[in-house]
Amino acid sequence: MKIIMYAVLDVERPFIKAWAEKHNVEIKCVTERLTPETVKWADGYDGIDFQQTHMLDDSIYPTLKAMGFKQLTARMVGLDMVNVPLAKQNGLIVTNVPAYSPRAIAEMGLTQALRLVRKLGYYDQRMDKLDFRWTGLESTEIYNLTVGIIGAGNIGGATARIYSALGANVIATDPVHHAELEAYLKYTDLETVLTESDIVTIHTPLDDTTVNMLDAAAFKKMKPTAYLINMARGGLVKTPDLIAALQNHEIAGAALDTLADEVQFFEKQAEPDEIPEDYKTLRAMPNVLISPHSAFYTNTAMKNIVEMGLDDVLAVLEGRHPQYEVLY
Template sequence: MYSVRPDEQAAIKKNAAEINATVTTVAHDFTPADISSLKGADVLCLAQHGAIGTAEDYAKLAAIGIKHIALRITGYDIIDLKAAQANGIKVTNVPAYSPRSVGEMTLTHAMVLLRHLNESKARMLQGDFSWGGLEADEIHTLTVGIIGVGKIGSAVARLFDALGATIIANDPIHRPELSDILTYVDKDTLLKTADIVTVHTPLDDTTHHLIDADAFAKMKNTAIFLNCARGPISDTGALINALETKQIAAAGIDSIEDENGIFGDNLKGQDVPNPRLLKLLQMPNVSVSPHMAFYTKPAVENMVAIAFHDADVIAQGQISEHEVTA
């Protein structure tokens, strides 16, 4: 198991005992240089955002005995699924470790921005405790547009609905169980109508820069944009331009392009190698969290438990419901 954090150790020990598995944990991200150390292992368990290697590396993994790559995260864009499949390696992910955790972070960013908490804090640090310019809307008066209404998007919809918002959504799959709380619309209508636009799609070739300059230009100039999914779903340069030119009012992000090696790490006293992130951090109308929307106790426990369950299922020759294929 790679990229293992201290907070995962208890869950790892518990789940390993339940399926009688021998586990070796490593703190750093997996790289091809680690392949030789995997001799004797059947499963490679990962939780990272950097690609794991080339097609040749997958052949090496298979040759050394790896039969299954178990991701204890949702995103599987780091995996070359065709290479894994060609080498007989099963791949699983954790699609629903805790939709509520990401949903609550999405709501948190929305509230911080709606109530101008960043701006008011910056003023107070300068001794300005006045109210001018800080008047806020209330969520029940707003329309929230959700792009991607899977398990996480559904949780987001239910949270905003509980606060009285009007919910519109865009997704190729229409879920009948949500018919009482949202209305499906096309993407352009959502972008033009919503007061809050939030994305909850997976990251793949079809969603890379799904929110680009054209999308930002269609949003209201009072709109708030939220990305608690994956950074490259939105074009960071276009986002900064939309904020600087007041095409949109504010943004909340939990993930950003080129975050690998930054979010999740302690870089205190070091240069942060992402100038666009630094620019966003300086903007009072931007709320940033370091890809920690998932990071709750229930989510951590579930991510480990589901990864171990999938390893056990596949080891027994069965098919995991979480298997992803090319």
Template sequence: MKLLMYSVRADELENLKSIEQKYDVEIATTDKPLNLDTVDLAKGFDGITVQQHGKIDDPLIYKKLHDFGIKQISLRITGYDIINFVEAQKYDLKITNVPAYSPRSVSELVLADVMALLRHLRETHLREDKSDFAWNELQAREIHNLTVGIIGAGKIGSAVARIFKALGAKVIVSDPVKRPELFDTVEYVDYDTLLTQADVVTMHTPMTNFMHHFMNIDKFKQMKNDAIFINASRGPVVNTADLIKALDDKELAAAAVDTFEGEAGITGVDLSSEGFENKYLSKLLQMPNVIVTPHIGFYTDAAVKNMDLISSIDAIKIIKGEEPLHLVK
């Protein structure tokens, strides 16, 4: 049995050796993403796994995979909005993802972002670069006195809730699905209540039509002027132009984004020599009250290992004619 893994990084290679040994599978890798130019690399393989931000939308990709005898695309990520499901269904390709590679990985980044913004660490470092060690405007708030609002309390959002609850914060959640296991940790409220009451608003939703640009200027205006906004879900859930305007107009105190609109081809790539074209990202990077990270919420040793392992197991199951554990319907 032979698997081809697209967009493989050097840090994944050791994980793949153990998968090969344990599951009697031969794994080949490419550092290229799956697209029309690279789909032919899959010829001669039994299955593929993919991890990328760029969309897989060309119908010819799906036709070729089907013609090669491949029956699935196993994503080494949680989000599946990169898939053209109409074409996948047309060519009988099953799609799997990794819904819970390590919820703690993203939640711990959110905690780090909130702590850094509350303690004004970015502003402090920028001042220190100019030998300014004054305290003005650097007074912080303490987490246990705050209300943290979570939009989307699935596996990751639930982990975020438990971390902030453990630190003494009041945690409120907006999510159409109410989890009984969170009833002793959070209070479920509607979106309007969350936005108006929370001192920290953090997004942990999938990318759906409903969530596209869910956070816009009207919702930012509902938030407290001293509130912090965090996006560690998908870039397009936020209207970036509106976020920038809200920050410029001081309708928000600060923000941290681990994912942003137009990130494909930017995150995970060293562009120090050639630069990039994304006017919104350029603006955010210049703001002293904004933290931008290149979609690294998932990027921990435990999470990467689980992403490789879980996606490979699902691919192997489909190849063997078995039902995968994480089928995306």
């Protein structure tokens, strides 16, 4: 049995090697993304496993079908880069890794929120000018704040647990109510989350119903002292509206692990002419923190990403039901 894995990181290789030896499976690792050109490398393999933030080209699905593939495993949570209906039309069972380490992303969100609340961006800016005065930068403490979560799934739930443990008042909106989270949060509606929260943190999938859900109208509902945390998908936030809200002091700041146009320049050493103006504008603000879609990047997460993804590849190849099949 042979499996090909695309976009493999060096940090994943020890976990891949250990899994392959345990299950007596041959695995070929390539660093390139899955594209119409590189999909040809999959010919002769039984299973396929990939990760990337770029949209898969539609030609890939019939190509995999013609090669005899029965599955397509995405080594990630979000599936906005996969045309799931088209994959199913081509006989491909799609799986993902929905909860490889919710705490990794939740902890990154907390880290950035604390930096914003404590105004560390402003301190950094002053100290770069050898100005060591702290006057005018009074902050508060987490237990005084209300944290609003948009999307209380695996990551949102982990986020709720952490903030609750720190003493924050946590509220959340989600179409599905999880009874086990009620010890850590109070369910409410989106309007209440936006108007009452001091920190709004979003953890929803990106699809046609959620694209640009945080726009000018949403920002006008938020407190002028509130912070936005986006550790999910860039397309959830309408970037021009966010910039305007920050410039007009409608919100106090933002932490962004992802941007709507990040595929142009993230995951590489970018050239100056590749950097869009919205990134430059945001990056210059002391009340905005940007990281390169790296909230997931911990050793625990990488181990789980590899093992959970490959477990489902093997399940399909052996005729068993995968644990994380995407059903929509």
